[in-house]
Amino acid sequence: MNISLSEAAPVVSPTSGDGVLSLLWLIPALPALGALVILVLGNRRTSPWAHWLGTATVALSFLIGLVAFFQLLGRDESDRSVGQHLWTWFEAGSFTVDLGILYDPLSSLFVLLITGVGSLIHLYSVGYMAHDAARARFFGYLNLFVAAMLVLVLSDGYLGVFLGWEGVGLASYLLIGFWHHKPTAATAAKKAFVVNRVGDMGMVLATTLMFATFGTVSFEGVSELASGASQTTLNILALLLLLAACGKSAQVPLQSWLLDAMEGPTPVSALIHAATMVTAGVYLVVRSNFIYELTEVGRTAVVIVGAVTLLAGAIIGCAKDDIKKALAGSTMSQIGYMMLAAGLGVAGYAFAIFHLLTHGFFKANMFLGAGSVMHAMDDDVNMRHYGALQKAVPVTFLTFAMGYLAIIGFPGFSGFWSKDKIIETAFGESLWIGLAALAGAGITAFYMTRLMIMTFLGRKRWEPGVHPHESPKVMTIPLIVLAALSVLGGVLLLGDWIVDWLTPVVGHAEHHELPLPVIAYTLIVVAVVAVGVAVAWLLVAKRDIPREAPQKVSFVTRAARADLYGDAANEALLMRPGNNLVEGLVTFDDDYVDGVVDGTGSAAIGMSGTFRRIQTGYVRSYALSVFAGALLVVLALLAVNLG
């Protein structure tokens, strides 16, 4: 281990803010207001203007976030943590839970990502959802999501985070199931929520454990006291938070919901299931650095989860013909990278966030691009029905290509900088982790090249009657902006800016002693990526792509198509035994628990039956029985009294 532990994680100690920094509460409040207005007034009444209201509230939040960011930039490094107490949520005994804002270098970046990418996706949705009768409701949900996500990243304590955490879960549920008449969408929505609830168990137990240990759940309190807790407590705390993170960020073993979540409208996939919500788990781990810094076990678990997921997601991505599912596998994989980086501790936190931001740009870009393609192809998602689209949708193609070059790590593009840093740091931790991250980069290059070729290049394999057309400006402008960000996102690393910026939050690590010079790792990564691209070129572009997926394929392909049997495992290990348990208990309840009652009661019921035959339904009889009861009471009391 090269990471120095002598320097403990920074304690969260916010100062008060003035000017725009005292108006921070408006950032989540504006979209929340938008959601409230749209959802309470209803779809019909708000449909003429709901989309503009929804977009405007998020854009306004972005502007406030931007001004606030520059204010923070202008402050001294030691002064860049601004706190604002809002109100006391609840208290019981010595347990006080306050709702408050913590605006620091970490949350400031998230605010910009959420509201910035959020504004673009709102704008895009104005066009994308134009023909949906329930567009107003869609914007209501989307605003609700943005508000909840902002609560998540701006809260100054774990329960505030949990409030946002469940809020984004709700929004995700509502938006995955937006087309509720489709049974697949409704099932996917429920699955996402339930799987996330499994993660939430971790969150609930973690917060209750925090209270039992520290008497508080605020970041300030926990970060100050963490070093006093026992090693076991810290280990358990870290693992419980990781469980929560796995649910929200679709990490193994709670990954299975994300692929199904693609049932939601594509802007939702871009905003929630790629750029922002699914990264909340990474945020949680990085935010909890004051805990993870104290537990080797916790960090190792995070690294393992990240490494496994980055490979699993990439492999799944290779076999999908559904463009959105291929991208979803890729999202899992990229978040795996972020998780892995976060698990590397002080050396990795900043790079996890860096990759989170660049991924937010290029993946949102590509999802929206996929939406634009689907728009052109009458909502067909099967890439085997695409091909040769670069001429039909030129803007979409060019912007998508920028995202593609960014994700595979083409030198100079944003993803190149962020992924390279993670791989390098992973090699600093251990050879095996480094190799896993490196292999992931190669597979990423393969599946993304395959996706590019199948969608935009090669011959036309279109369904009859499809006439692809470029999307309207309201959709292509967000694509262009996101493409630009995908290209240029690397500037955040100039002069190690992002590392220095985050130092007050996550601490600063000494540089690693790597066995090879840094440039050697970069070259190796580029070489592996090139191999991945070349293999895809040989296997996909040089061959004819059948319109039907071939059935005679290798075991690996079959496994990848079946999401590496994640659902099958859930089915066999949880759902089927669970169903049996439920059915067994229902029978047990009806036949035994209730049976005993009915058995003993049947005599009495029989008696009352006779009773009723005598005085059918007369109020008198009931009054009589009540009177008899009362008499019994008095007699009993008298008996004792006299006795």
Added chain:
Amino acid sequence: MNDFPWLTTLVVLPLLGAVAVMALPRTKGERAATQSDLPQQVALGVSLLTFGVAVVTAFQFDTDASGFQLEETHNWIEAFGAHYALGVDGLGLVLVLLTVILTPVVILASWRDGDRGRWSVNSFFAWMLALEGLAIGTFAATDVFLFYVLFEATLIPIYFLIGGFGGARRSYAAIKFLIFSLLGGLVMLASVVGLYAESAGSDGGPTYLLEELAPIMAAADTDVARWLFVGFFIAFAMKAPMFPVHTWLPDAADEATPGTSVLLVSVLDKIGTFGMIRFCLGLFPEASEWATPVVLVLAVISILYGGLVAIGQRSIPRLIAYTSVSHFGFIVLGIFVMNSQGHVGATLYMFNHGLSTGVLFLVTGFLIARRGSRMIPDFGGVQTVAPVLAGIFLVGGLSSLSLPGLSPFVSEFLVMTGAFVHNWWYAVFAVFGIVLAALYILLMYQRTMTGPVRPGVEGVRDLGVREVAAMAPLLVLIIGLGFFPKPLLDVIEPSVETTLTTVGAEDPAPDVTEADVHAGGSDEEAHAE
């Protein structure tokens, strides 16, 4: 002002209202819908007036003081030491407020539910008002004998409401409910009599006043106290209801009208958990500690068992009834972990559960009345034809699964915290309840509301103005108290302190304090520098 008998007014007002409703011209049967709605209107007016008086009463309540307030004490049956004694602490006040909030809501929501009963529409609403008055009396009684009488008296209106206005198997359900309740009552009666025997032997002579009984019982023989505790506890567990004495509830909820189910589950069942705090803990603190492990295990079983069995139900009201078994498990868990978080959580839970279950029973009641079936497989696609109904159903469901931001979250989280602090094993088991809740609510939502519109569902109208008006107050409270539960917590806190002092329980201090960190860390810091 404080000499005014506020609580008696709250008890008597609805009872007089019930008499007044019966005095109106009777409307009954198929023609009821075309006859005047005067009984409904008068009943609603009386319940709103009661609500108004209760609000005024609540403002008399001093949240800084502990013990009973607004007390009225009169001798009743001196030979037994029974008094007509009323008074409320935070616990009692919260439940009185729940009762006066839910009654007008239920009356408004049940506007046409009395039309097809065995008896007149008048009697349907009169029984509801009678139930309100008796329930308020039960929550305000500070004399054990008075409590017992009112506790038994509440059975009469609910029996008639189920047996006279329910579904096809209403007689079976009503009698099953009555037998369970009478059996529970009988067990409690034994303990009530036992209390008399104890107090009659004391210096002050026989008394049923709580304030006088508590010191007498503190000096009583441990075994006697334990036996008396068991009597009360069994009665309250059947009322609550807890596993394994819960099976009357699904049947009752299945057959009763939705409004009756709300009054039964949201209000009357709370007498069970209310009684555990007021009487089991209040009179038998040592016995309560003694019974804690068994009760906690039963509570956790109720949470998990209720949730699992709920998932497997095909009838909507039965499903909701089983969710309540799970929720009552949480309440009992909170009570018997014997710390502030658990108690504040449990008390708040009683209120919040009333709201969330109220929404669920009423809104599904609207749905069931429209479709003419309560079986889940008969539904599907309701969200397409009745979006407002579906939306309110979802909010009710999300509050039932304790989504943060909605009021039940705060109470459930506090109970979980209390359980963890008491012994983390209970929390580890109970936490699975939150996954089960997501399953039973969202599965029901998926099966009834989403998917293609099923045959028979096309004709389902969306909610009308009256129905939305009935639901609106509950929804506002659920969301409002989700973010600002402080006013209720301020009312609850002093009564929790009193109860915990009685039991002699103290909250454990956190493991790590600032002193630990600074004392332990100073060497290292010095070393590092």
